[in-house]
Amino acid sequence: MNQHAKLDPAPIPFIDIAAQRRRLGRSVDDAVARVLAHCQFVMGPEVRELEARLAEFCGARHAISCASGTDALLLVLMAKNIGPGDAVICPSFTFCATAEVVALTGATPVFAEVDEATFNLSADSVRKAVATARKLGLKPKAIIPVDLFGLPADFEPILKVAADENLFVLDDAAQSFGATYKGKPLGTFGLATATSFFPAKPLGCYGDGGAIFTDDDALAEVIKSLRVHGHGSDKYDNVRIGMTGRLDTIQAAILIEKIRIFPEEIAARDRIARRYNDGLRDVATLPEVPVGFTSVWAQYTIRLASGRRDALANALKAEGIPTAIYYPIPLHKQVAYRGFPSVDGGLTLSERLAAEVISLPMHAYLDPATQDRVIDAVRRALAR
Numbered sequence: 001m002n003q004h005a006k007l008d009p010a011p012i013p014f015i016d017i018a019a020q021r022r023r024l025g026r027s028v029d030d031a032v033a034r035v036l037a038h039c040q041f042v043m044g045p046e047v048r049e050l051e052a053r054l055a056e057f058c059g060a061r062h063a064i065s066c067a068s069g070t071d072a073l074l075l076v077l078m079a080k081n082i083g084p085g086d087a088v089i090c091p092s093f094t095f096c097a098t099a100e101v102v103a104l105t106g107a108t109p110v111f112a113e114v115d116e117a118t119f120n121l122s123a124d125s126v127r128k129a130v131a132t133a134r135k136l137g138l139k140p141k142a143i144i145p146v147d148l149f150g151l152p153a154d155f156e157p158i159l160k161v162a163a164d165e166n167l168f169v170l171d172d173a174a175q176s177f178g179a180t181y182k183g184k185p186l187g188t189f190g191l192a193t194a195t196s197f198f199p200a201k202p203l204g205c206y207g208d209g210g211a212i213f214t215d216d217d218a219l220a221e222v223i224k225s226l227r228v229h230g231h232g233s234d235k236y237d238n239v240r241i242g243m244t245g246r247l248d249t250i251q252a253a254i255l256i257e258k259i260r261i262f263p264e265e266i267a268a269r270d271r272i273a274r275r276y277n278d279g280l281r282d283v284a285t286l287p288e289v290p291v292g293f294t295s296v297w298a299q300y301t302i303r304l305a306s307g308r309r310d311a312l313a314n315a316l317k318a319e320g321i322p323t324a325i326y327y328p329i330p331l332h333k334q335v336a337y338r339g340f341p342s343v344d345g346g347l348t349l350s351e352r353l354a355a356e357v358i359s360l361p362m363h364a365y366l367d368p369a370t371q372d373r374v375i376d377a378v379r380r381a382l383a384r
């Protein structure tokens, strides 16, 4: 780090989408230009090519692109006829879309607790939430585990609860596409997996986008129909209530270029996370990656003792270093969601995490000097 940077630090970005844009160079411009030339803006050839690459990337039989991560989740619930009277178990410590899609179908999200080390859904709590749902007269139908901050949920015990209780599992992999669990890529656990290509996600496009993964041929067919207004033999044969849920061809063309460099970016994110771990081990509670799991580090999120977070955020802000809080209010406390039930016994850990976590700048192009600036600033702020 040079002296000038120390005296007058330039603000650094939380996620540097422009750095990736520079690295991709003309390849993205050329890919977009090809779409502008052929003019097949909806369901053009790049959409099918992207779907083939996504399926190949994670080993799922089907990859179905769609308009957003939220639509990806919703399309699976719609395809399974989830609706009023049904309960879907999900965490409260997540982005709102996880529970929003359940409510949109008319079903009831039932919030379960997460695990203290990983912040991901606890299978024990899911089992209790199933009992809570039954007691309320609801029919438990599904579990939506979330791979929070890029780390896979612990699928084995969750799939065991699902099998015992006759529920299906829909993995909310909006933050975690590219991660692995026990040697297998996400996209292959449970009945279906949903991901998002929102620009800030590990694999992002230049607008909104998403995808669904499944090995179930019949489910894939229904989802493809729902994606285009519930079409039957053609688009003017409407056999079910669907939506406009397609991914734009231009976004598919951009993602084809980005998926080429995605493995390298995942490796860079992991290197950067390890470097944060080395620099911060003695000053905060660091993210844990259990043996047999890999993370794509959608966020690098640390946990502090209660009451220390605002001071850290303000000290870093004064040095041009942004931070973010994912998530400041657990869903069961949100105005739109507080009417939905939580597991018996409550969600005290989710509430505590919401008050204690803070995320540091994380992206594949965070260079060592900039990262040292972050580590140094965090250490100084926490030593106060």
Ligand SMILES: *Cc1c(COP(=O)(O)O)cnc(C)c1O
Pocket (backbone or CB within 6 Å): 068, 069, 070, 071, 094, 095, 097, 098, 146, 172, 174, 175, 195, 196, 197, 198, 208, 209, 210
């Ligand atoms: C981003 C996100 C979504 C929704 O994805 P969109 O593409 O923004 O609709 C769903 N669940 C989680 C956990 C997310 O982080």
